[in-house]
Amino acid sequence: MxxxxxxxxxxxxxxxxxxxxxxxxxxxxxxxxxxxxxxxxxxxxxxxxxKRYRLPPGPSKWPIIGSTVLYTKGSLAKKFLDLSKKYGPAFTLYFGSSRIVVLNRIDVINEALLTKGAHYSNRMILYSTKVMLKNGDDIIFSNYSTEWKLRRKIAGRAMRLFMVGGSFNKKLEEAVSKTVEAMLKEKEPFDPKNYMFFTTLNILGAMVFGTKYDIDDEEYLTFLNQLEGISSAQSAGMFIENVFPPARLFPSKRFRQFTDLLDQFMDRIDTHVQRIRKTFKPGNITNFTESILQAEKEIKDEGEENMADYKSIHVVSTVFDIFLAGNDTSRQTLYWALMYIAGLPDVQKKIQDEVDSVVGNDRYPTTSDRENLSYTDAVLHEVMRIGTVAPVGVPHMTSCDTTIGEYEVPKDTLIFINHWGIQNDPDNWEEVEKFKPERFLDKDGQMAPKPENWLPFSAGRRVCLGETMAKPELHLILAALCQRLTITLEPGVEVKIGPMVKGLTIVPTPYKIVVQERIKA
Known part of the structure; x- marks a missing residue:
């Protein structure tokens, strides 16, 4: 009083x-x-x-708009790395009134993701995300909770069941052979981007649903157009419906297109899931959807208390996550890889020599060959270092008041992890701009322990669910393409081999290739 x-x-x-x-x-x-x-x-x-917080330092902010650096041209990841040299490994920005803390060094990243993982494992739940998932909960975009841990547990077991089931190698070989066949029909220099999409989507379709596509199949083209449309709508910028609720009453044309494509895509996934559910026989796993159903049954039989929280929509949303994350990141990584392989003939020759020595030419590489394909694996690691597909990852959000180093971080603060920054910081890597696969090998030419500053799949509770599938998939695709083809850049056209900043992203310099057959498929 x-x-x-x-x-x-x-x-x-x-x-x-x-x-x-x-x-x-x-x-x-x-x-x-x-x-x-x-x-x-x-x-x-x-x-x-x-309450006043001792926040990490950062540039000054303006009323309403926040930090101007978020609105200027250039890659966010590059700008974040530059700001870290001035303000330190953790600094604060504002997007309007929303607070963002950016982490740019492995010690503070490990503190957040590993030491204090529960504090830093939430997500910012946007209106567009709720619409995307039909108000269901998935694994990528949902908050850390008991229900989330159950969904993650089922998906993780499903991934392991599928990878040891024996069909992975067969499905990968079928998809890559179709890609090789289609690429060899090209008589002029061509952009390989669509073929990398065909490879990854064919593999995903085969693995998740047991489907097979030719490059002109109607369902493949429908999937292609839907995923491209969804990606294009998202990359065009923030939906006004996320920040201005009244706009949801009269949604914009872009948002309507986005939701229409999502409805079509989710309905297509649901149709496949229901088809597989009707014919599923426990113990007989031929695709990833069946492995989810198997994992669901096993965990229920083990007496998991929270199984009542696991609904049919969660199977659909998990498959959606695999398609959304697995397809886009894999095809972009392969697109980066082909640029370096075509532009650096010595690198391609070393891969081909290694594959010829280990695998020969009468079969495709398999998972059992991976440990002996070290140089190819090192090339993939170097591609993922320079060509970080998700430069700042999926933003985290704090679930409570916490700390980072000597600073305080309030609840509901957005957390950006600068994956590209730690992987391209000259303080962390020698000859940082040089494409140098050998940096990942030991003196005997074998894969050395993973460098702590190589973190494309993140870490901790929100580590990429698909890492156990993506790494062998990309490794073997790269080995198989080099085994079957000789890949060169378009003759007479000078291409700067390396990254190019395009808007807020970092992408490969545009290029075209020519392919020649090495070994008949």
Whole structure:
């Protein structure tokens, strides 16, 4: 009571100094005046007693818009790395009124993701995300919770069941052989981007649903157009519906297109899931959807208490995650890889010599060959270092007030992990701009322990679910393409081999290739 009376006294004293022209607008009635003073008292009390945090330092912010660096041209990841040299490994930015803390060094990243993982494992739940998942909960975009851990547990077991089931190698060989066959039909230099999409989508379709596509199949082309449309709509920038709720009553044309494509895509996934569910026989796993159903049954039989929280929509949303994350990241990684393989003939020759020595030419590489394809694996690691597909990953959000180093981080703060930054910081790597696969090998030419600053799949509770599938998939695709083809850049066209900043992203310099057959498929 004493505090309130003191604040009222302060307000009364401040009113004395209000200019007459302003004072004329203050209501004269005692009730109106009391309401005004009460509102001012509340506002001042909030400002006085609002908790102050010792936030990581950062550039100044502007009212309404926040930090201008978020709106200027150039790669966010590059700008974040530059800012870290001035403000330190953790710094604070603002997107409007939303607080962002960016982590740019492996020690603070490990503190957040490993030491204090539960504090840093939430997500920012956007309206567009809720629409995307039909208000269901998935694994990538949902908050860390008991229900999330169950979904993750089922998906993780499903991944392991599928990888040891024996069909992985066969499905990969079928998909890559179709890609090789289609690429060899090209008689002029061509952009390989669509073929990398064909490879990864064919593999995903085969692995998840047991389907097989030719490059002109109607369903493949439908999947292609839907995924491209969804990606294009998202990359065009933030939906106004996310930040201005009234706009949801009259959604923009872009948002309507986005939701229409999502509805079609999710319905297609649901149709496949229901088809597989009807014919599924426990113990007989031929695709990833069946492995989810098997894992679901096993965990239920083990007496998992929370199985009532696991619904049919969660199978669909898990498959959706695999398609959304697995397809886009894999095809982009392969697109980066082909640029370096075509542009650096010595690198390609070393891969081909290794594959010829280990595998020969009468079969495709398999998972059992991986440990002996070290140089090819090192090339993949170097591609993923320079060509970081998700430069700042999927943003995290703090679930409680916490700390990072010597600083405080409030609850509901967005956390960006600068994956590209730690993988391309000259302080972390020698000859950082040089494509140098040997940096990942030991003196005997075998894969050395993973460098701590190589983190394309993130770490901790939100580590990429598909890592156990993506690494062998990309490794073997790369080996198989080099085994079957000789790949060169378009003759007479000079291409700068390396990354190019395009808008806020870092992408390969545009290029075209020519392929020649080495070994008949």
């Amino acid at each position: 004493v505090i309130v009376e003191s604040i009222n006294h302060i307000i009364e004293e401040l009113v004395k100094y209000i200019p007459d022209v302003v004072y004329d607008y203050i209501p004269e009635s005692k009730i109106s005046r009391s309401l005004l003073i009460g509102a001012a008292t509340g506002a001042l009390a909030y400002l006085i007693f609002k």
